[in-house]
Amino acid sequence: MPRTSTIPFGPQHPSFLEPLHLRVRLEEEKVAGVDLSLGYNHRGIEYAMEKDWKRNFFLSERVCGICSFHHSTTYAQALEMVTGVQPTERARLLRTVLLEVQRVTSHTLALGHIAEAMGYENLFMHFFREREEYMRIANEISGNRVHYCMNWLGGVRRDISPEAAREVSRRMEASLPRLRDLADVVRKDSTWLKRTKGVGSLSKAQAEDWAVVGPVARASGISYDVRLTGNAAYSLDGIKFKPIWREEGDSWARCMVRMDETLQSVEVCLQALSLLKEGPVASPFKGNPSGEGFSRNEAPRGELMYWVKANGTAGLDRVQVRTPAFVNIPPLGEMLQGEQFANVPVIVVSVDPCICCTDR
Amino acid sequence: MSRRSRSRPRSPWILHFDTGSCNGCDLEVWALLTPRYDVERFGIVNKANPKHADILLITGPVTKKCEARLRALYDQTPAPKLVVACGNCASTGAPFQDAYNHCHGVDSVIPVDVYVPGCACRPEALIDAVVLAIEKWRSLDQGWTEREKEKGPELGHEVRP
Numbered sequence: 225m226p227r228t229s230t231i232p233f234g235p236q237h238p239s240f241l242e243p244l245h246l247r248v249r250l251e252e253e254k255v256a257g258v259d260l261s262l263g264y265n266h267r268g269i270e271y272a273m274e275k276d277w278k279r280n281f282f283l284s285e286r287v288c289g290i291c292s293f294h295h296s297t298t299y300a301q302a303l304e305m306v307t308g309v310q311p312t313e314r315a316r317l318l319r320t321v322l323l324e325v326q327r328v329t330s331h332t333l334a335l336g337h338i339a340e341a342m343g344y345e346n347l348f349m350h351f352f353r354e355r356e357e358y359m360r361i362a363n364e365i366s367g368n369r370v371h372y373c374m375n376w377l378g379g380v381r382r383d384i385s386p387e388a389a390r391e392v393s394r395r396m397e398a399s400l401p402r403l404r405d406l407a408d409v410v411r412k413d414s415t416w417l418k419r420t421k422g423v424g425s426l427s428k429a430q431a432e433d434w435a436v437v438g439p440v441a442r443a444s445g446i447s448y449d450v451r452l453t454g455n456a457a458y459s460l461d462g463i464k465f466k467p468i469w470r471e472e473g474d475s476w477a478r479c480m481v482r483m484d485e486t487l488q489s490v491e492v493c494l495q496a497l498s499l500l501k502e503g504p505v506a507s508p509f510k511g512n513p514s515g516e517g518f519s520r521n522e523a524p525r526g527e528l529m530y531w532v533k534a535n536g537t538a539g540l541d542r543v544q545v546r547t548p549a550f551v552n553i554p555p556l557g558e559m560l561q562g563e564q565f566a567n568v569p570v571i572v573v574s575v576d577p578c579i580c581c582t583d584r
Numbered sequence: 585m586s587r588r589s590r591s592r593p594r595s596p597w598i599l600h601f602d603t604g605s606c607n608g609c610d611l612e613v614w615a616l617l618t619p620r621y622d623v624e625r626f627g628i629v630n631k632a633n634p635k636h637a638d639i640l641l642i643t644g645p646v647t648k649k650c651e652a653r654l655r656a657l658y659d660q661t662p663a664p665k666l667v668v669a670c671g672n673c674a675s676t677g678a679p680f681q682d683a684y685n686h687c688h689g690v691d692s693v694i695p696v697d698v699y700v701p702g703c704a705c706r707p708e709a710l711i712d713a714v715v716l717a718i719e720k721w722r723s724l725d726q727g728w729t730e731r732e733k734e735k736g737p738e739l740g741h742e743v744r745p
């Protein structure tokens with residue numbers, strides 16, 4: 225009979241950035257079952273969001289510091305649906321640029337984090353060096369590194385000068401060869417392949433069952449991307465975009481989807497910057513919103529939804545947030561089943577669990 | 585000056601714990617360890633083990649569920665220890681002032697030595713904070729035995745596991 229043991233992971237653990245608690249039941253070296261415990265990060269933001277619709281542009285960014293601009297953009301789009309205010313063309317493109325810059329920082333963080341979880345310090349440093357470059361680009365455009373504080377109803381709050389736009393494009397182009405080098409490492413490096421190939425698989429049927437979204441779904445053969453549809457679709461602004469997806473469904477496929485999306489995001493940024501035309505960055509709006517609105521966006525981890533109910537006063541009746549990590553974390557139990565214990569951190573990090581999004 | 589207090593500030597090991605932050609400040613803590621800011625050249629190493637740590641970098645407003653964990657981490661860290669509250673929400677809980685499930689800052693749970701402003705705090709500010717903490721360390725050389733007795737305020741509510 226195999227010997228069994230239970231090993232706790234977290235809430236404070238070297239390979240997790242965030243407080244997440246896993247109880248891993250082992251049979252010898254194999255994982256027999258996993259219990260998840262969440263809620264360490266629950267602050268009660270949805271309740272706080274009912275106080276003031278104007279403050280929410282900044283509060284919604286504080287839901288998550290990795291995809292902050294995605295949160296505030298989705299909130300702004302939901303309010304735009306409530307009020308009927310249309311964002312200007314320049315604002316839409318500036319939003320696209322910042323969304324994609326943030327996607328690059330998020331994906332390079334996720335990949336670096338996986339490298340760190342498997343003990344590949346060198347690669348971790350390489351990914352973070354590239355990430356830092358994009359943090360600085362975000363700083364150049366918005367004046368902030370993490371929370372851009374750029375969104376407002378009907379547009380954005382700051383404009384970018386033509387020189388700054390040119391400088392940003394130049395730096396993005398200069399970073400592309402370095403990112404391609406890193407993509408080669410993810411694709412071919414033997415250490416990386418040994419730790420990720422065939423590890424933590426999620427088949428297409430399982431992925432559909434668990435309704436996963438974002439890179440996790442696209443790595444399991446579901447080519448679903450919100451950037452193609454809806455009123456925030458990139459094609460409406462004339463940006464060419466095709467979702468990236470793979471069929472393997474293992475940790476490596478998830479890494480590859482993220483890596484290819486990073487390169488694609490840089491290209492989308494460059495397209496959006498070249499399409500920028502002179503014009504106002506925000507449409508005017510006076511008064512308080514009233515009614516219901518709903519919006520979706522493709523955050524780095526998948527589909528992000530906001531539902532807003534406004535009542536014509538400074539407060540809101542309800543803001544409901546559905547974050548991508550919320551649906552991506554539960555299938556972990558299935559992915560970890562029967563895996564080696566040493567692979568647990570890599571698999572957990574490969575779905576890119578964002579606890580502060582999930583718990584809010 | 586004892587040998588311990590002379591050598592330890594040369595290479596302070598840090599422990600980072602997220603008590604319900606938005607990840608903004610956590611990533612700036614991580615940015616410290618990476619090539620651009622690279623605090624390892626000052627001997628600062630991120631150790632995820634409280635038993636090895638000298639300086640605790642705490643982010644987040646301390647959610648109710650994390651409160652007992654933070655206290656346990658603080659108690660497990662051996663005595664010459666300093667606490668840095670990183671970011672506005674660790675200092676006062678300000679960004680989440682209307683939310684209901686947190687303790688309004690790290691100092692309501694454990695004693696804090698250095699507060700870092702900013703939402704998110706810049707990596708430069710964090711380096712500055714660690715330097716300030718080391719200076720405080722030197723000046724506290726004699727007072728450590730008193731400090732060891734220092735405990736945080738009492739828990740305001742029942743702790744459920």
Ligand code: SF4
Binds near residue numbers: 289370673
């Ligand atoms: S201070 Fe701001 S950026 Fe830092 S953890 Fe708190 S909310 Fe996030």
